[in-house]
Amino acid sequence: MQLGVFSVGDVTPDPTAGRAPTEAERIKAMVTIALKAEEIGLDVFATGEHHNPPFVPSSPTTMLGFLAARTRRLLLSTATTLITTNDPVKIAEDYAMLQHLADGRVDLMLGRGNTGPVYPWFGHDIRMGIPLAVENYALLRRLWREESVDWEGRFRTPLQGFTSTPRPLDGVPPFVWHASIRSPEIAEQAAYYGDGFFHNNIFWTADHVRRMVGLYRRRFEHYGHGPAEHAIVGLGGQVFIRPNSQDAVREFRPYFDEAPVYGHGPSLEEYMAETPLSVGSPQQVIDRTLGLRDVVGDYQRQLFLIDHAGLPLKTVLEQLDMLGEQVVPVLRREFAALRPAGVPEEPPTQASSRAARDLQVASR
Amino acid sequence: MTSRRIVVVTAGLGQPSSSRLLADRLAAATVTALREDGVTADVEVTELREHARALADALVTGFSTGALRAALDAVARADAVIAVTPVFAASYSGLFKTFFDALDEEALAGKPVLIGATAGTARHSLVLEHAMRPLFSYLHAIVVPTAVFAASEDWAGASGSTYALGARVARAGGELAELVAARRADLPADPFADPVPFEQLLAGG
Numbered sequence: 299m300q301l302g303v304f305s306v307g308d309v310t311p312d313p314t315a316g317r318a319p320t321e322a323e324r325i326k327a328m329v330t331i332a333l334k335a336e337e338i339g340l341d342v343f344a345t346g347e348h349h350n351p352p353f354v355p356s357s358p359t360t361m362l363g364f365l366a367a368r369t370r371r372l373l374l375s376t377a378t379t380l381i382t383t384n385d386p387v388k389i390a391e392d393y394a395m396l397q398h399l400a401d402g403r404v405d406l407m408l409g410r411g412n413t414g415p416v417y418p419w420f421g422h423d424i425r426m427g428i429p430l431a432v433e434n435y436a437l438l439r440r441l442w443r444e445e446s447v448d449w450e451g452r453f454r455t456p457l458q459g460f461t462s463t464p465r466p467l468d469g470v471p472p473f474v475w476h477a478s479i480r481s482p483e484i485a486e487q488a489a490y491y492g493d494g495f496f497h498n499n500i501f502w503t504a505d506h507v508r509r510m511v512g513l514y515r516r517r518f519e520h521y522g523h524g525p526a527e528h529a530i531v532g533l534g535g536q537v538f539i540r541p542n543s544q545d546a547v548r549e550f551r552p553y554f555d556e557a558p559v560y561g562h563g564p565s566l567e568e569y570m571a572e573t574p575l576s577v578g579s580p581q582q583v584i585d586r587t588l589g590l591r592d593v594v595g596d597y598q599r600q601l602f603l604i605d606h607a608g609l610p611l612k613t614v615l616e617q618l619d620m621l622g623e624q625v626v627p628v629l630r631r632e633f634a635a636l637r638p639a640g641v642p643e644e645p646p647t648q649a650s651s652r653a654a655r656d657l658q659v660a661s662r
Numbered sequence: 663m664t665s666r667r668i669v670v671v672t673a674g675l676g677q678p679s680s681s682r683l684l685a686d687r688l689a690a691a692t693v694t695a696l697r698e699d700g701v702t703a704d705v706e707v708t709e710l711r712e713h714a715r716a717l718a719d720a721l722v723t724g725f726s727t728g729a730l731r732a733a734l735d736a737v738a739r740a741d742a743v744i745a746v747t748p749v750f751a752a753s754y755s756g757l758f759k760t761f762f763d764a765l766d767e768e769a770l771a772g773k774p775v776l777i778g779a780t781a782g783t784a785r786h787s788l789v790l791e792h793a794m795r796p797l798f799s800y801l802h803a804i805v806v807p808t809a810v811f812a813a814s815e816d817w818a819g820a821s822g823s824t825y826a827l828g829a830r831v832a833r834a835g836g837e838l839a840e841l842v843a844a845r846r847a848d849l850p851a852d853p854f855a856d857p858v859p860f861e862q863l864l865a866g867g
Contacts, residue, residue, distance in 0.1 A: 428863070429863075429866065432860075432863045432864060436864060452866070482853045482854055482857045482858075483857070483858060483863055485857070486857045486858065486859070486860050486863065487860060487863070489860075490860035501723060501724065501725065502725060503725060503727055506725065509854045510854070512854070513854045513855075513857060517857065521860075561722075562722055563718070563719045563721070563722035563723050564719045564723060568719075569723075572727050
């Protein structure tokens with residue numbers, strides 16, 4: 299089981315202090331959070347990609363390249379890389395470059411983006427989101443797997459004899475997750491290729507998450523990648539921890555109430571009952587997270603959102619300390635004990651993908 | 663033949679509300695007309711007032727839960743919908759619109775719908791034609807030709823308009839029944855149970 303954190307990189311005023319960080323402070327805070335994630339023994343740090351305020355992370359591989367130099371073990375990922383508005387050629391190049399710099403500690407999560415104006419800013423149309431995701435990814439796969447690509451599609455200038463450089467590290471493309479909250483087409487896409495499927499379930503009810511992941515698992519088996527239980531599943535989630543659950547709720551409530559994504563609708567208590575939002579003691583967070591197995595089956599990656607809605611860096615780092623000391627070791631032990639034999643312990647890594655490729659080559 | 667499911671959605675707020683009163687009469691007329699064709703029908707009524715807070719929550723969260731989710735699913739599975747709103751500020755009420763905003767896209771596509779509205783005065787009657795009918799056309803529903811408006815005076819016997827309201831109700835119910843009886847009792851496709859195969863998506867479909 300890989301456990302990690304993901305950041306959307308929002309610049310939000312702290313509702314209890316009234317002050318928003320500067321862009322510089324927020325960017326450096328994301329770096330500090332990633333370094334701390336490695337220090338406390340988390341496996342993954344993933345950054346969002348956004349091209350509009352109040353978000354700062356428009357250039358994921360710049361940030362992840364910097365982090366690659368400052369970390370030794372942490373797997374660097376995205377949540378998400380926009381497969382719709384980015385040129386797939388640039389994605390192929392950027393992430394292959396990052397693979398080399400990070401010695402393979404890279405995977406990426408593809409998403410469509412749901413902000414209407416971003417599409418026309420990059421020359422596209424949000425109504426074509428699914429066809430863009432389908433076609434762009436089909437090209438991206440070829441760019442990583444074929445030396446010389448002749449290609450023609452609906453959305454991009456044709457390519458004749460194009461070689462994407464650098465080639466993927468060891469000739470093994472980074473592992474890809476496809477993320478979608480509500481589109482069955484994307485679960486189908488992940489299943490078709492035998493890639494990972496990530497559900498950012500922080501705003502969604504268990505019933506819906508079960509249906510989406512269930513579809514992906516069933517179709518993964520249908521397309522011949524192995525039994526449904528062996529499909530590679532990741533989940534999001536938000537946690538806020540204090541030793542005493544009442545303190546956690548009291549401290550987090552003003553952030554919840556004013557959060558652009560949460561506030562002014564259901565109460566914190568209603569939200570916790572319906573979604574995986576977990577605010578409480580370490581034991582409550584552990585129980586809630588382990589309970590997600592009952593919704594999606596045994597899964598391979600859990601990413602926590604811990605730094606949005608204006609939470610100050612000092613608080614976020616305290617959260618990471620508690621995660622690292624009291625939550626993560628228990629989750630690792632419990633997930634491992636519960637996982638049936640045969641179910642992958644973690645998603646494919648650079649080393650495991652290379653070994654699988656070598657085995658395939660040797661058997662030919 | 664299996665029994666048809668008719669779901670009534672009413673946005674009346676009073677107790678009793680004239681919107682509910684009109685909705686019940688429309689439902690009864692539809693059931694009667696279906697019975698004459700030998701078709702049985704079950705009627706399920708959703709009072710939107712009971713979902714007012716959940717609808718406000720659904721607006722900000724983007725998802726619906728509990729009793730509201732069940733009400734939305736019932737509309738999606740219905741063979742026909744009867745939708746009645748009070749007139750607020752020259753249109754359907756915000757509560758009424760929010761329910762249809764929360765409904766899944768395509769939930770009403772191809773579904774027979776009978777529309778009704780109530781107000782204090784008949785001067786609002788064109789709300790059915792300039793607000794309600796375009797809303798349901800946008801949702802790709804099949805709206806029956808007769809829409810029924812009931813002003814306060816329609817509920818009074820002395821003016822002679824009670825007969826007129828009753829006649830309009832019967833006519834609208836008959837039109838809805840005809841569409842329901844002619845329609846196959848299919849449940850909506852479930853994109854999670856039956857996804858579009860990826861080869862088809864790759865081919866641009």
